[in-house]
Amino acid sequence: MLRISKRAEMRKTHQGLVRLAAIVASLIAMSGWIMVIGHNPIMVYTAMLDGCFGSMYRFLETLKFTIPLSIAALGIMMAFKMKFWNIGGEGQILMGAFAATYFALNFSELPKPMLLLLMMVSAIVMGGLWALIPAIFKVTFGTNETVFTLMLNYIALKYIIYLQYGPWKDPKAFGFPKIPNFTDNAILPKVLNLHVGWIILVIATIILYLVFHYTKLGFEVAVIGESENTARYAGMTVRRVVMKAVFLSGGLCGLVGMIQASAVSNTLTSEISAGIGYDAIIVAWLSNMNPLAVPVVGFLFAILSQGASYIQTAFQIPQSAADIIQGMILIFALSGEFFIKYKISLPERRSKGGQHA
Amino acid sequence: MNNTVVELKDITKVFGTVKASDHVTVSFNYGEVHSLLGENGAGKSTLMNVLCGIYQPDSGEIIIRGERATVRSPRDAIGHGVGMIHQHLKLVEDHTVLENMIAGQKGSFFFNKHKLEEEIRALCEHYDIKVDPRTKIKDLSIAEKQRVEILKVLYRGAKILILDEPTAVLTPQETDNLFKIIRKMRADNCTILIITHKLDEVLEISDRITVLRKGKYIDTLINEGLEPRTLTDKMVGKATNLEIVREPVKMGENILEVNDLAVFNHENAHALKDVSFAVKKGEILGVAGVAGSGQKELCESIAGLQKIINGQILFNKENLVGKTPRKIIDMGISMSFVPEDRLGMGLVSSMDITDNVLLKEYNRQHGLFLSRKDAKEQALDLVDKLSIDTPSIDTQVRLLSGGNIQKVLLGREIETQPELIITAYPVRGLDVGSAHKVYDLINAQKKKGVGVIFVGEDLDVLRAFCDRIMVLCDGEVTGIVDADKVSRQDLGYMMAGRHMDEVMTDA
Numbered sequence: 108m109l110r111i112s113k114r115a116e117m118r119k120t121h122q123g124l125v126r127l128a129a130i131v132a133s134l135i136a137m138s139g140w141i142m143v144i145g146h147n148p149i150m151v152y153t154a155m156l157d158g159c160f161g162s163m164y165r166f167l168e169t170l171k172f173t174i175p176l177s178i179a180a181l182g183i184m185m186a187f188k189m190k191f192w193n194i195g196g197e198g199q200i201l202m203g204a205f206a207a208t209y210f211a212l213n214f215s216e217l218p219k220p221m222l223l224l225l226m227m228v229s230a231i232v233m234g235g236l237w238a239l240i241p242a243i244f245k246v247t248f249g250t251n252e253t254v255f256t257l258m259l260n261y262i263a264l265k266y267i268i269y270l271q272y273g274p275w276k277d278p279k280a281f282g283f284p285k286i287p288n289f290t291d292n293a294i295l296p297k298v299l300n301l302h303v304g305w306i307i308l309v310i311a312t313i314i315l316y317l318v319f320h321y322t323k324l325g326f327e328v329a330v331i332g333e334s335e336n337t338a339r340y341a342g343m344t345v346r347r348v349v350m351k352a353v354f355l356s357g358g359l360c361g362l363v364g365m366i367q368a369s370a371v372s373n374t375l376t377s378e379i380s381a382g383i384g385y386d387a388i389i390v391a392w393l394s395n396m397n398p399l400a401v402p403v404v405g406f407l408f409a410i411l412s413q414g415a416s417y418i419q420t421a422f423q424i425p426q427s428a429a430d431i432i433q434g435m436i437l438i439f440a441l442s443g444e445f446f447i448k449y450k451i452s453l454p455e456r457r458s459k460g461g462q463h464a
Numbered sequence: 465m466n467n468t469v470v471e472l473k474d475i476t477k478v479f480g481t482v483k484a485s486d487h488v489t490v491s492f493n494y495g496e497v498h499s500l501l502g503e504n505g506a507g508k509s510t511l512m513n514v515l516c517g518i519y520q521p522d523s524g525e526i527i528i529r530g531e532r533a534t535v536r537s538p539r540d541a542i543g544h545g546v547g548m549i550h551q552h553l554k555l556v557e558d559h560t561v562l563e564n565m566i567a568g569q570k571g572s573f574f575f576n577k578h579k580l581e582e583e584i585r586a587l588c589e590h591y592d593i594k595v596d597p598r599t600k601i602k603d604l605s606i607a608e609k610q611r612v613e614i615l616k617v618l619y620r621g622a623k624i625l626i627l628d629e630p631t632a633v634l635t636p637q638e639t640d641n642l643f644k645i646i647r648k649m650r651a652d653n654c655t656i657l658i659i660t661h662k663l664d665e666v667l668e669i670s671d672r673i674t675v676l677r678k679g680k681y682i683d684t685l686i687n688e689g690l691e692p693r694t695l696t697d698k699m700v701g702k703a704t705n706l707e708i709v710r711e712p713v714k715m716g717e718n719i720l721e722v723n724d725l726a727v728f729n730h731e732n733a734h735a736l737k738d739v740s741f742a743v744k745k746g747e748i749l750g751v752a753g754v755a756g757s758g759q760k761e762l763c764e765s766i767a768g769l770q771k772i773i774n775g776q777i778l779f780n781k782e783n784l785v786g787k788t789p790r791k792i793i794d795m796g797i798s799m800s801f802v803p804e805d806r807l808g809m810g811l812v813s814s815m816d817i818t819d820n821v822l823l824k825e826y827n828r829q830h831g832l833f834l835s836r837k838d839a840k841e842q843a844l845d846l847v848d849k850l851s852i853d854t855p856s857i858d859t860q861v862r863l864l865s866g867g868n869i870q871k872v873l874l875g876r877e878i879e880t881q882p883e884l885i886i887t888a889y890p891v892r893g894l895d896v897g898s899a900h901k902v903y904d905l906i907n908a909q910k911k912k913g914v915g916v917i918f919v920g921e922d923l924d925v926l927r928a929f930c931d932r933i934m935v936l937c938d939g940e941v942t943g944i945v946d947a948d949k950v951s952r953q954d955l956g957y958m959m960a961g962r963h964m965d966e967v968m969t970d971a
Contacts, residue, residue, distance in 0.1 A: 113480065323834050326826060329815070336809040339769055340801070341823045342789040 114450050122447050129443030133436045140435065144428050151418055158417020159410045167301055169406070169413045171371065174304040175200075175363045177405030179387035181315050181398055182359025186238075188319070188396055189332045189352050195241065195256025196360045197384030198263035199234040201377075203361025204368040205267060206233035208286065208375040211293035211368070212275070219292035226293065226365050234361015235354040237263065242353035246346045260384065267377045275375070286375045295370040302370035308402060311359060315398040328352050360384065386412070393440060411436055466530075467493045469655050470515065470546075470624060475524035477510050484510040485521070486679040492624070495653040497646060499666045502676035503699055504866060504893040508659045511676070512626045515657075516548040517541040528624075547622030549613045551629045555601045562597040565616045587615060591648050606754070607638040614645065624655045631665055632921070633755050636956030643669050661699075663692045664924070677701055700896050708900075708928040710947070711907045715931075716745030718778075719884050719915035720766070725775035727761045727939075735761040736939045739775070743884065743915040748906065750930030750947060751919040754959050758939035759919045760804060763886050766917070767801040768792045779884065793827050800877035802870075804888035804919070810873045813862035817854065818843045820861055821876050846875040850901070867898030874905055885909060888919040903929060923952050937961040943968075 117125070138148035159169045179196050186193035207226035214222060241255035270286065277287040295302045319325040327348045331338045338345050367379045390408050394400040415429040470492045477485040485507045492498050500508040513519045515526060517535040526533050528544045535541050538548070555564050562580060584597045593611050601609060610630065617625055627646075631639045646656050646669060660666055666673055667690060675682040675698040682698050720743040729735035736758045743749045751759055764770045766777055768789040777784040779797055792799065803809040811820045822839040829835060843857040850871045854864055861869055874890060887906065891899035906916055920926045926933050930947045935958035943964025945954075950968075957967045 321834055322832055323826060323829065324832070326819070326822065326834055330812055330823065333812045333814055334808055336805070337812055337823070339789060340767070340803065340809050342793050342827050344788070344790055 111449050111451050114448060117447050125447050126440070126443050129439045129446075130436075133439030136439065137432050137435050140428075140431060144424065146422055146424070151422060151424075154418050154421045155410075155414030158421070159413045163300075165413070165417075169409050170301055170305065172409040172412060173402065173406045174302075174308050175367050175371075175383050176387055176390055176409060177308050177402045178304075178311055178366070179360050179363045179383055180390035180394065180401050180405055181311050182234075182356045182363070183384075183387050184391040184394065184396060184398060184401065185315065185318075185328070185359065186353055186356035187332075187391055189328045189349065191242070191245070191349060191353055191356075192253045193238060193256050193353065193356050194253055194388065195238060195259050195357070195384070196363075196387050197380050197382070198256070198260035199237045199357040199360035200364040200367070200380040200384050201260075201263040201267050202237040202364065203230035203234035203358075204364030204375050204379050205263075205270070206230050206361070207365035207368055208275075208289075211289045212287060215290040215293060217292070222292055223295065223369070226369060227362060230361040230365030231358040232361070234364060235356075235358035237361070238353050238357025239350060242350050246349050264377060267375065267379075270375070271377055288374045289369060293369060294373055295366065302366070304366040304370055307362070307366065311362075312398050312402055315401075319398060324348070324351060360387075389437060393444070395444075469494045469529060471527040472511065472515065473525045473527060475511060475514055475521045475526075477507075477514060477519055477521050483679045485514065487524070488676070488679070488681045490674050490681055490684065492655050492657060493672075494655060495650055496671040497650055497656045497658065497669050499658045499660055499670040499673045500676060501660065501663075501666055501673055501695060501699060503661065503895045505678065506676040506699070507679040508676055509628060510679070512548065512628065512657065512659055515541070516546050516626055518548075542617075542620050542622060545621060545623040546626070547617030547620060547624070548626040549610065549617060549628065549630065551632060553606075553609050553613050555609055555612060557602040558600065560598050560600050561595055561604075561612050561615075564601060564612065565597075565619050584615065584619065587619060591615075591618075591645050593645065606633045606756075607635075607641070610634070610642070611645070618649075623653070624657070625649065626657045626659070628659045629661075630658065631660070631662060635754055635959040636923070636952060637960055639665065662922070663695055666695070667692065675699055696896060708903055708925060709907060710748075710929060710931070711910055713746040713910050713913070715747050716913055718742045719745045719780060720917075721776070721778040721781075722766070723776040723778070725762075725765060725777065726773040727758075727765055727770050728773055729761070734939050736765065739936075739939070739941050741934050741941065741944055743917060745883070745913045745915050746910055747932070748910055748916040748918050748930045750926040750933040751917060751936060752921075752923060752926055752933050752955055752959060753936035755921070757936040757959070759888060759936060761939070762936070763801060763803065763888050763917070763919060766884075766886055767799070767803075790827070798880060798882045798884075800880060800882035800885045802874055802877050802885070802887040802890055804892070806869055806873055807862065811861050811869065814860055816860055817847065817852075817857045817872055820872060821846065821879075824876055824880060842876075842879060846872065846879065850875045850905075866893045867895060867901075870894060870898065870902065874902060878905060878909060882909075882914060884915045884917070886917045886919075889921060890918070891925070892921070923955050927952070927955075935959055935964070 134152070141148040141151050158165060160166050179200060183193055183196050206229040210222065210226050210229055214225065217225070237259060240259065241252045244250040244255060245252045272284045275286045277285050295304065298306060327338065327343050330341065330343065331345055331348055335345055363383065364379065368375050372379055386408060390401060390405050394404045411433050415433045418424050419426055419429050468491045472488060472490050475485050475488045476483065488507065488511055500511065502508050510519065514521045515535065517537045517540050520536065526535055533544050535544065541547065556567065562584060565584060566575060566580065581597050588595055593615060595608060595612060595615070601612065604612065630642060634642060649656055658669070667687060670687045672684055672686055673695065674684045675695065677699060723740050725736055725739040726734060727736040739762065741749070751762065753759055761770055765772055768784060768787050772785045775785065779799065782795065784792060807813040812823065818836055818839050821843045822836060825839055826834060840857065846852060847854060847857060852868050852871045854868060861872055870890065877885065890902050894902065906918070910916055918930055927947050927950065932944055933947050933950060933955065934944045935942045935955060937959055938961065942958040942961060945964060954967050958964060
């Protein structure tokens with residue numbers, strides 16, 4: 108029988124090697140799958156990279172996916188650090204986008220900087236409030252936040268669809284169920300050919316790093332994540348800290364909604380998030396509670412995702428097959444993390460004689 | 465004549481980097497009571513868990529009745545006649561004694577309940593154990609549950625019984641009872657292996673004693689004219705000074721007064737009821753009781769961590785009832801609490817020493833940001849003053865040894881210049897040297913006029929170290945007595961629920 112036991116802390120270089128080995132192993136395993144579906148693995152891999160870096164346009168597309176993914180991951184990390192399992196990024200993104208859209212559609216005559224600021228703030232507040240609902244229930248009634256946040260995703264999604272087909276339907280779209288496009292002054296500007304979301308990402312990363320390491324809130328969140336008893340013992344008001352941190356977590360996700368609505372789709376659609384809230388969980392997890400790692404992991408994830416969608420068109424590989432490739436890489440990456448924390452050993456063979464028993 | 469029933473040969477078991485059992489060879493005889501003695505982390509439990517199939521040894525072999533045995537699971541072990549009674553009893557609360565005894569047994573799908581009942585009754589009678597097979601486990605006392613656990617193992621045919629710290633949850637009288645059962649089993653040629661660290665009990669019951677230290681086999685002694693001193697020296701590996709000093713201090717007025725305190729547990733039953741006592745400045749008030757008699761709730765109530773149903777907690781005449789820890793700090797009250805659960809409440813195991821010091825100090829910082837400057841200095845100071853054995857102050861506390869973890873916690877708590885210190889089992893799991901360091905630290909505070917509540921489990925320590933001892937039973941105070949005037953026996957009676965008045969007049 109195999110035995111699993113916890114490791115003492117692994118050296119940084121070894122950790123790097125394990126992660127590298129995980130990626131290599133995943134590439135080898137995927138080659139098998141790619142050959143099964145009748146393609147040359149080397150060519151597919153090259154194409155995946157080509158799809159991400161092959162042209163300026165493709166590269167920018169990859170970055171454009173990195174931005175929302177990473178900001179949402181930062182938000183989710185804030186909650187996860189406290190062991191508040193916020194699976195509701197998706198809903199918080201949608202609700203943030205909803206609030207921003209409200210201002211974009213109704214206050215379009217405002218000067219651009221003011222309107223954009225208003226949209227951002229409202230998106231953060233709305234996303235934060237959406238996350239606050241399960242937090243309040245958790246601290247008051249001890250409800251399970253995992254299911255609660257997840258369910259709120261569906262409510263948010265259906266609400267947006269309702270807006271899209273109902274009250275906010277564009278009368279000029281010839282009956283097509285879409286919400287009107289934003290006017291120019293509700294669209295985020297570009298810096299260096301890429302919308303300013305990337306600057307927001309850089310700032311958010313630094314801020315979260317500072318919060319985790321140099322603020323009282325960060326310290327309190329870390330202690331609560333480790334042990335609520337200790338937090339109460341040390342005189343923390345657990346209730347208040349949980350609500351504060353979850354609000355910020357949802358707020359960052361809400362901000363993602365604003366960025367996507369304003370800079371990417373120029374309007375609100377029910378597809379605005381398209382699973383970012385879920386992918387961000389993986390990115391947060393793989394970043395190991397380190398905010399500085401988030402943009403890097405987010406970028407790698409974006410490469411994977413863009414590459415997978417590129418090979419669909421390049422090789423006529425069906426989407427489901429491409430998704431399998433993406434899933435396999437993730438499983439290997441997560442297993443790598445497992446091997447960093449645990450080791451598996453075989454029981455030693457008895458030295459002399461056969462086995463009794 | 466070869467009288468050996470079990471031989472453990474060259475057993476090694478490694479956890480991570482820790483050699484929990486390091487080439488240990490030891491043998492046990494038919495019909496003997498054999499104690500395994502050692503400090504925490506000496507490898508007693510590991511060795512026994514190897515014998516009963518919970519752990520697989522990394523190397524070495526087990527020989528039972530002259531044959532090499534492969535013990536891969538507790539079920540294998542029972543097949544070889546080896547059964548273990550764990551410290552935390554493993555019984556199904558909602559099932560009856562009978563159902564618990566047959567659970568997990570091999571055999572046919574149906575069973576003859578009547579016949580089984582008869583068998584169990586016969587077994588009970590033989591060992592003079594009074595248990596009705598039809599009662600539910602949850603209606604039994606801890607001592608009775610333990611007896612059921614023993615019966616279960618006997619019923620399954622064990623001739624070699626391992627008891628892991630069996631007396632930790634028992635009063636002295638219940639312990640005597642257990643020892644009677646053990647002697648009876650010995651008379652039936654059973655082998656009883658007891659894991660313990662209580663010296664007096666070891667000397668009372670054992671035929672032979674094996675001492676382990678840091679995973680290594682030290683010695684096996686025949687229990688004839690042994691001095692406790694000899695055993696501790698072997699346990700610790702050097703000559704020890706076992707004396708615990710009661711510092712004579714002139715006591716001041718009451719620092720803490722508790723009146724009619726009542727607290728519910730999570731099942732809305734009384735965890736504490738009508739508890740009244742006072743602690744003076746410069747006094748150490750010991751709290752004795754069987755585990756789970758309300759000690760935890762008492763400490764946490766004073767620290768502001770329990771919902772209080774009724775009563776007063778007066779700290780320097782200010783009522784603390786209904787105040788959160790935060791509010792208590794804001795009131796300017798300086799009180800320290802060293803909880804029983806060091807890594808689950810007192811400290812954050814994955815944080816370094818600095819951040820754990822910060823835990824107490826950060827409340828006094830204002831604004832959004834956190835400064836670690838003072839905490840760093842204080843951490844360095846603690847490491848230096850208490851000679852905490854750590855690579856640096858940036859080391860996670862979970863990586864430190866038990867004694868050093870306790871030094872960090874106690875050191876931090878004392879550093880805040882408290883007027884009252886509440887300590888729950890502060891020496892549990894510590895080696896003799898570290899335990900004495902803890903006594904010294906508390907005594908030093910006492911000399912400064914600090915009031916101390918000392919929840920303990922070793923009655924001899926309580927009697928030697930404290931000024932007065934309060935005894936709790938089922939959440940009620942059964943007596944508050946002068947530590948130098950009370951006997952072990954009397955404390956035992958009070959722990960079992962008899963009131964001080966009747967006990968002390970009896971004597």
